[in-house]
Amino acid sequence: MADKKQEILKELYPEDIYSYASKLTLGEAEVLQQTRQIIEKELRPVINEYWEKAEFPFEQFYKLADAGIMNNPKLFEGRENAQKPREIYNAFLYYELARFDSSVATFYTVHGGLGYNTILLGGDERQVKEFAPKVANFEWQTCFALTEPDHGSDVAGGLATTAKREGDHWVLNGEKRWIGGADTADIIPVFARDVEDHKIKCFVVRKGAKGYNAVPVPRKVSLRAIQNAHITLEDVVVPEEDRLQNINGFKDVANILIHTRADVAHIATGMTGGAYAATVKVAKERDQFGKKVGHFQITQEKLARMLANVTSALSFSVRISELMDEGQYEMVNSALAKMNNALVMRDTVALGRGIVGGNGITLDTDIGRFFADAEAIYTYEGTHEVNALIVGREIVGKGAFV
């Protein structure tokens, strides 16, 4: 059985030279293997076309539900009452998706990470029961609407969208920006400030709500295959029963971000692995001066640095997942991982882009897509500077945000 698992993992992740993936169970490895098969059959043939036309391949993406990436019973062996698969599986699921394409991984993280965690951590028992299963089986698409046009890094203190209670319902007004998948989502968790107590609360806006409008941000040069919406909320009415009962201030939002920041660290790891794999393929195939590009010493030095980056990013991803599986959730851990992994991702896609030469600026070798998409990952879920400041606060015991 161990051999079967090793065989699957070796085939999936030859770049995992320290065998971090061996921490997965056979069942988890099998789900990832099935995920890979669906990616190769359904998504790979269309991804560049969708990236170019700035549309999301919904039909092909939802084939991933067939693998049960969020709820396959193989992910719950021995822990049948858990609401989520193990974090270590989660890390490799993100690795798998982002190793292929980061728009797909990002679409998944706003749905299965940000949105799903908001429901699990923010909802009361009734709300979790109503929303979570439909999200886990992809019947309902969800997202996460926190950032605003005028408040990105300073959203904790600056959040300007308002919620006013009127009897048994709330009235929302304001704007949100960059919200992944919000133009097609069925349920949209919107964070707004209660005008009475000034606390940040979360309201589930349902598709088609009067006064809700979501328009994709046009002309993006990064993550073109996922739409990020600019939302306007004009007197949107949300019943009190759709206010997530366990979100009563920014500390509850920060608790969600601990999880999702780790998820984005894993996406950066996946992009690092994907960029490395795509570059190695070209380096072994393309001839210049009568030999393979990968046979030059100077190319091998770059490939070695890229592999070191993959290994470093994997070590961060795997260790924070283990800590989370043990119940240790610290913002500094997620922030450090996001900061480090985004840095090595950026270094790796640039090295790969250079090795692939002119073909690396087209969509033909995949590296061009990784190179362009890395910029969005570098910025979202806490910019480099903001995550560094979170780590810095921990180091010296004083916040330096303002």
Ligand SMILES: Cc1cc2nc3c(=O)[nH]c(=O)nc-3n(C[C@H](O)[C@H](O)[C@H](O)COP(=O)(O)OP(=O)(O)OC[C@H]3O[C@@H](n4cnc5c(N)ncnc54)[C@H](O)[C@@H]3O)c2cc1C
């Ligand atoms: C592709 C994409 C997808 C996204 N998806 C979502 C989503 O689904 N839901 C959601 O709610 N949000 C989403 N976001 C928003 C994202 O989280 C923000 O872009 C991010 O928090 C940064 O905010 P900003 O872009 O407004 O930059 P700003 O906050 O305006 O920052 C501009 C620059 O100033 C720097 N800076 C800011 N404050 C400091 C400081 N104190 N010290 C030093 N430097 C500082 C920043 O690091 C950055 O370099 C997404 C963004 C992108 C690009």
